[in-house]
Amino acid sequence: MNAEPQPSDRAAEFRQALVATANLGPYLRRRPPLRLAVGSLAAFALAGALTGGAVATASTIDPQVLAAQAGAEGAAEQLVHQEDGTLVGQPFIRSASGTREINLGEMPAGATNLVEGFECMDSGTFVGLLDSKEYERLPDCEPGGDAAGIDTVTGNGGHILTVQAAKSSRFTIWLSWAKIPKLEASGAQRKELSDGVITRDEDVAAFNRYEGCMGALGHPIDVPPTSIVPSYSIDDSGVSDGSDNRCYVTEYRGVDMKWQIELEASTVGVASVAACIASDKVGTGDPYRVVATPKGVLPDLTGCPWIG
Amino acid sequence: MPDSDDEHDWADALRGNGEAFGRIFDRHRHRLFRHSYRLVAVTADADDIVSIAFLEAWRRADAVRFVDGSMLPWLLVTATNSARNLSRSGRRYRTMLSRLPVDQHEDDRFTDPFDTEAHDALRRLSAADQRILALCVLEDLPDKDAAAILGIPIGTVKSRLSRAKARLAGHLTPAILTKEASNER
Numbered sequence: 001m002n003a004e005p006q007p008s009d010r011a012a013e014f015r016q017a018l019v020a021t022a023n024l025g026p027y028l029r030r031r032p033p034l035r036l037a038v039g040s041l042a043a044f045a046l047a048g049a050l051t052g053g054a055v056a057t058a059s060t061i062d063p064q065v066l067a068a069q070a071g072a073e074g075a076a077e078q079l080v081h082q083e084d085g086t087l088v089g090q091p092f093i094r095s096a097s098g099t100r101e102i103n104l105g106e107m108p109a110g111a112t113n114l115v116e117g118f119e120c121m122d123s124g125t126f127v128g129l130l131d132s133k134e135y136e137r138l139p140d141c142e143p144g145g146d147a148a149g150i151d152t153v154t155g156n157g158g159h160i161l162t163v164q165a166a167k168s169s170r171f172t173i174w175l176s177w178a179k180i181p182k183l184e185a186s187g188a189q190r191k192e193l194s195d196g197v198i199t200r201d202e203d204v205a206a207f208n209r210y211e212g213c214m215g216a217l218g219h220p221i222d223v224p225p226t227s228i229v230p231s232y233s234i235d236d237s238g239v240s241d242g243s244d245n246r247c248y249v250t251e252y253r254g255v256d257m258k259w260q261i262e263l264e265a266s267t268v269g270v271a272s273v274a275a276c277i278a279s280d281k282v283g284t285g286d287p288y289r290v291v292a293t294p295k296g297v298l299p300d301l302t303g304c305p306w307i308g
Numbered sequence: 309m310p311d312s313d314d315e316h317d318w319a320d321a322l323r324g325n326g327e328a329f330g331r332i333f334d335r336h337r338h339r340l341f342r343h344s345y346r347l348v349a350v351t352a353d354a355d356d357i358v359s360i361a362f363l364e365a366w367r368r369a370d371a372v373r374f375v376d377g378s379m380l381p382w383l384l385v386t387a388t389n390s391a392r393n394l395s396r397s398g399r400r401y402r403t404m405l406s407r408l409p410v411d412q413h414e415d416d417r418f419t420d421p422f423d424t425e426a427h428d429a430l431r432r433l434s435a436a437d438q439r440i441l442a443l444c445v446l447e448d449l450p451d452k453d454a455a456a457i458l459g460i461p462i463g464t465v466k467s468r469l470s471r472a473k474a475r476l477a478g479h480l481t482p483a484i485l486t487k488e489a490s491n492e493r
Contacts (some may be wrong), residue, residue: 008409009400009409010355010408010409011337013408013409014359014362014408015330015334016331017404017408018326018329018330018333018362019326019327019329020326021326021329021366022321022322022324022325022326022328022329022366023324023325023326024324064482096492123368125371139371139459140371140386142389142390144392145389145435146435221474222478232474232477233474233475233476233477233478233480234474234475234477234478236478236479238478239475239478239479241310244477248471253467256466256470257463257464257466257467258463260463260466260467260470261462261463265469276482308394
């Protein structure tokens, strides 16, 4: 493997620079961004745009702005696609700086959620609030950093989205109403979660349902011999068309999270489970390749008392 | 000196004790270099990323966070972010970086096509996937530390990690997957 990097002139010189920088004096904390009173916020009146008006774009050809708009839009649209959703009305996109308030208007008929895409163009902290409630905080956003989210809007009447940022911090936000199908755990997964404990058999059963779901949607997943926590691979198309999210949420997500936490919380942990398996109680003798069997054929783990 | 001294040294550095900043650099530069090198596969770029991570720490001192007293997870995340777009990340420090001597490294060592493929596959993933893999796989940090530095619940770390691994595997050829499997044995 790679050799250990050697100390260098560069490292020594850079260290000197760091030391000299700090020696210049106490670090002066920057003043926090001014919080503007609501009445003085620069506000966008976007209700029309969000409910059917034209897409609003910044009147600029600044390449950084264009790149940010593409980034914000791409992140949001990818998320909608992955969630099997569809946009309702026309999206809105705007690049701005500082604290901004956006009037979303009422959620139109047919929409279930608000979708946000965001990209910061300057370093800093950016906070998103929906009807005064924080929904997103990017404390260390770097230029080009993006985020996307799908949020539930509650209550009737108009809604307000606010981006809080330092006056000089530029960002791009993309917004649209959308219809997002509500995915729920299948009956089988709910049953597995109902007693609050996931067994190895339940984890494998849930994973097999997830795998079957993906196959039925035209995305058979590659499952090499797997370990205690299944390892597998998903191709891009299965992710981008939403199949993966749908199958994972309905068949496997809750079980997967709980099973992994149970393994770590166990006083014996994965290593001991592996040791049990290696002791030939399940016949593989290989601590990290546990289920080297055809799909659905599970090793007998009953010899390991801490397993289900 | 343990990583947990970072928090004390950082406080000293902010009070004007440059040597304290130097100690943090000494403590983490090698690991940060190895981490950065795995992300960009070019030694000169990895050197720049290490420098940028420490310069960013000073510039954004209010944003620096510690996990059990260690600054390393924050530095790793910052390096991972910088590696995603080195030209943009380095723009702010171009003048300073250009003044530093260029080390005479041996030839870049990603000569194994398997390593190259894994590296390319990693770079094709989303920023969120790269961060979780960088912390939990490349750096082998405990899930709780990754959760603390990313600000998400530990269950989410576990779920995201296994999903990121699955997406990474989707970009790898059977040959490299077979090789990885045999390495684990």
